[in-house]
Structure formats: C-alpha cells, structure tokens
Amino acid sequence: MKIPHNAHVALVDGTRFLVLRNSGQPFEPSLQLVAEPDLDPTNFSAGIRNQEPSAPGGASTNLNELAHGAAAAEWLNSKAKAGEIEHLVVVADPKTLGEMRRHYHVELKDRLAGELAKSLTGEPIPSIEKVLAAA
Template sequence: MARLKQGTLVVVADSEKALFLRNLTDHENPNLDFEGSEEQDNPSDREQSANRPGRMNDTGVNQRSALDDTDWHELAKERFASDLSDKLYEMAHKGEFERLVIVASPQVLGVLRDDMHKEVTDKIIAEVPKTLTNHPVNKIEDLVKKELDAA
C-alpha cells in the first residue's frame, strides 16, 4: 500500500493546469502545502484555426474529399502533458522529490506515462486517475488519502 510520507510531492493535473503540492505531515493526517502551479492559455480550436478545412481531388471524376483541419486546442492539451513530464524530469534530476503521487485524468496520465523519464517513474508511488485541479486543497488531501488507502 502506498503511503503519503512527509515530503512526498503530489502533482494534480489536467490538460491545461498542474498544481504542485508537498505533504508536510504523514499519511494519517496529510497536510498538502501549495508549492506552485503551471497553467497554459489554450483558447478553443475555433479561435486558433486560421481557415476552414480544405478539400482535395479524389481518383474519381469530379470527386473531392474534405480534409480535417488541425485541432490546435487538442494538440496544446497533449503538449501541456508532455511539458509537465519535462518539468517533473528537471525536478527529479535536481533532487526536489524522492516520492511522487500523480493525480490526473486518465488521458493526461496516458501521455505522462509515455513521456516520463525513468528517473521520474522510479519515484512514483501512486497514480490517481481523477481530475481534481479545481478542488480545494483540503478535498484533494481527503481524496488522495482515500485512494491510497483503497489501493
């Protein structure tokens, strides 16, 4: 069973925001202290697109097919998770944490797993597949403790 020891870093992330919290106490009474956050400005795809999707000629006579336009909003979400992975690597390399709990939506967890360096994955004690970025810290404490107790 994973436990929240003193000094454990808890990263709570979604596809546009990450909170960095540090446990100041023990597992029985976690006290997560806010250390910082990362956020990206990601307007809707409609605001980022330059023009309407294009069309291309098909092999048949007078046939044309529509092409999907790039979904810039979705690309930015994936890039944010990848950037978060890089940030965690920098922090691990500097020795800023020995134990790590990641709380993120399943999609973000998937991207993080693909991108994270071994130096970071070796320090992960638990992953919680939930989106909690808009919850108050005391609720995050309770939910993370419950998830770790259930594991």
C-alpha cells in the same frame, strides 16, 4: 493512498499544473501549494497517434491539452533528475495521465509513490486531501 511525508503531489489536467507537498502523515495528508509552474507546451508528439478523424470511443482529443501533459512530465523529469523530488504522487485526468506516462524519465519513475487517474485541479485542497486519503 500512502503519501510519504514531504512527498510532492502533482495535480495535472490539460490546462493546469499544480505542485503540492505533503507535510502530514502518510495516510493523513496535509498539502501545501509549492508551485504552479508556467509551462511551455511544445511537445506535440501525441499528434502522431491522434490523426484519426475520431478518437477511440468517440472521445475528442485536444493536442494542446496532451502537449500540456507532456510539458508537465518534462518539468517533473527535470526536478527528479536534479534531485529536487524524492517521492512523487501524480494525480491527473485519465487522458493526461496516459500522455504523461509516455514521457516519464527513469529517474521520475523511480520516485513515483503512486498515481491517481482523477481530475482534481479545480478542487480545494481539503477535498484533495480527502480523496487521496481514501484512494
């Protein structure tokens, strides 16, 4: 995956949110931790879609985790609207990524350099760099 120099990389899952920055080349990322924002997940709008007794495919849905994804998207939206993010790559588990997409502001969409539906928040940075380079 091509990650522009100085692009932000958001690693998100249902409980953790990390913001990294690429100081390396587009196809050879070198990531540094920028922030681990403390989010206040208050947007439980996913509950409207997930009131069925069982989720499709038998997968369980945790509304707190989806609200965390929505809060991460809102945080990224605010940074994009403020001009603090020029290019962004979002890496999140598939369920969180799906929820985040519902909350992307047009300013954030314009800055997206890529997305990867994979859970990497618990991985060390060198492993994340390898996965992104190979994507």
